[in-house]
Amino acid sequence: MKAKRKIIFIIVILIAVIAIFYIHLKDSHGYTGEVEGIMEPHCAEVSGKIVKCPIELGSQIKKGDVIAVIDNTNQKYAVEQLSLNLQKAKLAVNNSKVGRGGVADNNYNAAKASYDSAVILKEKATEDYSKAKTLYEENAISEDALNSAKVAYETAVSKVADTGAQIKNISDKTAGNAAEIDVALLESQLNQQNENLQKYTIVAGCDGIVMSKNYKEGDVVSAGYNIADISSQKERYAVIYFPEDKLDCIKYNQKAVVDLGDTSVEGQIKYIDVKAQYTPKEMQSAANRNQESVRVKVLLPEKCNVNVGQKVKVQL
The missing domain is CATH 2.40.30.170 (Efflux pump adaptor protein, beta barrel domain)
Structure with missing residues (x-):
């Protein structure tokens, strides 16, 4: 019986030594x-x-x-104001272009009426001046009368040129282009302010x-x-x-x-x-x-x- 107990004790010791050795070996390669x-x-x-x-x-x-x-009250006001200014600028674009039913159309119609009237007066002045030259050559009118007809003709020609220039200016796209530039500028500013508005809310990036x-x-x-x-x-x-x-x-x-x-x-x-x-x-x-x-x-x-x-x- 004593020999058996001795063998069991030796086996337990060996197992413990092996276990300790294994743990130490494992730990020596681990960090x-x-x-x-x-x-x-x-x-x-x-x-x-x-x-x-x-x-x-x-x-x-x-x-x-x-x-x-972060409190964004003031930034919201800035965005709203730019939005309103942008709407106003877009209306100005419509008013600056002929054919949109705005102020430009009214100005064009008035200038066209003045031009048509000037053309009629020029035609009459041209005819009167031609007759005056014929009559002067026949000694039927005085030189003063001829000069008067000439002045009336030159005035009519000048009036046609002036009213024609007015129509051209009104029809020109320069005013419309300027208004469109204003719209583009305000749109850019509004986009920037909207981007700034987003910065008042900080969100997780991951x-x-x-x-x-x-x-x-x-x-x-x-x-x-x-x-x-x-x-x-x-x-x-x-x-x-x-x-x-x-x-x-x-x-x-x-x-x-x-x-x-x-x-x-x-x-x-x-x-x-x-x-x-x-x-x-x-x-x-x-x-x-x-x-x-x-x-x-x-x-x-x-x-x-x-x-x-x-x-x-x-x-x-």
């Missing part, structure tokens, strides 16, 4: 890591008072969700977790103030400390197995620091204890279930 995310700041582009800030620290957020709303909330409802901010930081869910890394004297064993884009606790995923080495440092105590393992190490970042799959700050194990 304790911590999940880090890429912080994306969300800064105000305009100044004003925050009237809405619905986010909470640590909460999940989707791209396009509202982070904060899916992720709210890591900092620097201002709250009622605070006054200026352009450039960082309202909140979001840790992007699209780009997360397992950060480990790798022994400096073993750097020749790893390379960029090398595959790595990351143990998340309940599952494992495959990542890729995307960053290797050039400056060595002492491994932080909480990140030490048998593989890098009491050694100079460099920070190494392993890119995790986009859809893996992991949180920023979570401890993981990385096998290289």
Whole structure:
């Protein structure tokens, strides 16, 4: 019986030694890591008072969700005023063009009537002057009478030219072009002001977790103030400390197995620091204890279930 107990004791000791050796061997090739995310700041582009800030620290957020709303009352007024000025300018375009039933049509009709009248007077003056020259050659009228007929003819010709020029000016597109330029300018200004109006609502630029909330409802901010930081869910890394004297064993884009606790995923080495440092105590393992190490970042799959700050194990 004693011999049997002795054998059992020896077997238990051997199993314990093997287990300890296995655990140590496994740990010697694994590195304790911590999940880090890429912080994306969300800064105000305009100044004003925050009237809405619905986010909470640590909460999940989707791209396009509202982070904060800055008071946009004055900007709305500016947009409304430009909209009204644009409508007015478009009416001016219609009035400046003949055939649109506006002021230009009335001016054209009046000028056309003056021109038609001047043409009739010119025809009569031309006929009278021709008769006067004939009568003068026959000594039937005096020279003064001939000169009077000539002056009347020249005046009529000048009147036709003047009224014809008025019609041309009214029909000319210069006024219409100027009004259209005004419309284009106001449309450009309105588009710019509408773009500025959008800046009063700050939205999330990515899916992720709210890591900092620097201002709250009622605070006054200026352009450039960082309202909140979001840790992007699209780009997360397992950060480990790798022994400096073993750097020749790893390379960029090398595959790595990351143990998340309940599952494992495959990542890729995307960053290797050039400056060595002492491994932080909480990140030490048998593989890098009491050694100079460099920070190494392993890119995790986009859809893996992991949180920023979570401890993981990385096998290289």
